[in-house]
Amino acid sequence: MVARNQHLVPITWGSPVKFSIVQFFVSLLFAVFFVAAVYMSRVFVTVNMIREKVDVTFSGESQSECDLFSGKWVFDNKSYPLYKEADCKFMSDQLSCNKFGREDLYYQHWRWQPHHCDLPRFNATRLLHKLRNKRMVFVGDSLNRGQWVSMVCLLDSAIHNPKMKFLSYVNGSNLISFKAREYNASIEFYWAPLLVESNSDDPVNHRLPERIVKSHSIEKHGRVWTDADILVFNSYLWWRQPHIKVLWGSFEDKNGIYKEVEMLRSYELALKTWSDWLEIHVNRTKTSLFFVSMSPTHERYLLNSPLCMFLNIFFYL
Numbered sequence: 001m002v003a004r005n006q007h008l009v010p011i012t013w014g015s016p017v018k019f020s021i022v023q024f025f026v027s028l029l030f031a032v033f034f035v036a037a038v039y040m041s042r043v044f045v046t047v048n049m050i051r052e053k054v055d056v057t058f059s060g061e062s063q064s065e066c067d068l069f070s071g072k073w074v075f076d077n078k079s080y081p082l083y084k085e086a087d088c089k090f091m092s093d094q095l096s097c098n099k100f101g102r103e104d105l106y107y108q109h110w111r112w113q114p115h116h117c118d119l120p121r122f123n124a125t126r127l128l129h130k131l132r133n134k135r136m137v138f139v140g141d142s143l144n145r146g147q148w149v150s151m152v153c154l155l156d157s158a159i160h161n162p163k164m165k166f167l168s169y170v171n172g173s174n175l176i177s178f179k180a181r182e183y184n185a186s187i188e189f190y191w192a193p194l195l196v197e198s199n200s201d202d203p204v205n206h207r208l209p210e211r212i213v214k215s216h217s218i219e220k221h222g223r224v225w226t227d228a229d230i231l232v233f234n235s236y237l238w239w240r241q242p243h244i245k246v247l248w249g250s251f252e253d254k255n256g257i258y259k260e261v262e263m264l265r266s267y268e269l270a271l272k273t274w275s276d277w278l279e280i281h282v283n284r285t286k287t288s289l290f291f292v293s294m295s296p297t298h299e300r301y302l303l304n305s306p307l308c309m310f311l312n313i314f315f316y317l
Helices: 023-047 124-130 141-154 221-227 263-281 298-305 306-316
Strands: 071-075 109-115 135-140 167-170 175-180 186-190 212-214 230-234 243-248 256-263 286-291
Touching: 023 124, 124 141, 135 141, 141 175, 141 186, 141 230, 141 286, 186 221, 230 263, 243 263, 256 263
Parallel strands: 135 186, 135 230, 212 243, 230 286
Antiparallel strands: 071 109, 167 175, 175 186, 243 256
């Protein structure tokens, strides 16, 4: 419950102005600079990213490492998709595109192809062996939940005995787990869309008219996943609004201090709290960390916006 006596620091947005041709060109110039920055970042990633050592089959060269970040997406309708939606009993209705009438399923056939090596085909049994006696946790919003469901469906295909796999979930809990008994492996998802504590932490009732975060509080979430062997975080879409109300104090405290903070600043505060927690509480000799930030939105109408079409044409070329 939100406290009644809120100490609210408002934001001055300024007086409204009418759209003009000058604003149009300013917006267009901004879009060009944005595209240029993204393009340069792509070049930087491709050229300068640390090369990963992986177990791969090289084409034409006898090397022991491969630059996974230099490559392209290729259409493969022979070996992809790696699993079929209808064959996975753990698939949720929220992600069942085919079940609810989507006819364009060609997106399932794209795979990443590095320039100088061939990645081995995904092997669910091999991954289960690597996850033996380990705990893998996806932490974040519905996008990471989708990644978790996909991982569960991939592993499900390699466990033929139904008694050797099950889901563990308590109603109202933020945590849901897939257990592979033969391997003593656990692949889990923990709902925390803003990573830090917020009024959107309820896994079911989180669509609220006003979003409030406790940017300096993460212990309630962190103590659940800190001891995992593999942690995959994501957080971005839930921050996409002009400003977010930040709370210093507890939601039950009538004297809590609230302040409306610009989106990027509130995101920065939360990531600082998150990274500090990892630095102090996570054993880096045991735990592998991954973070997914910017990602596509759920809103289909954005795909038809002029800027989005411009970006699509740019990257297609």
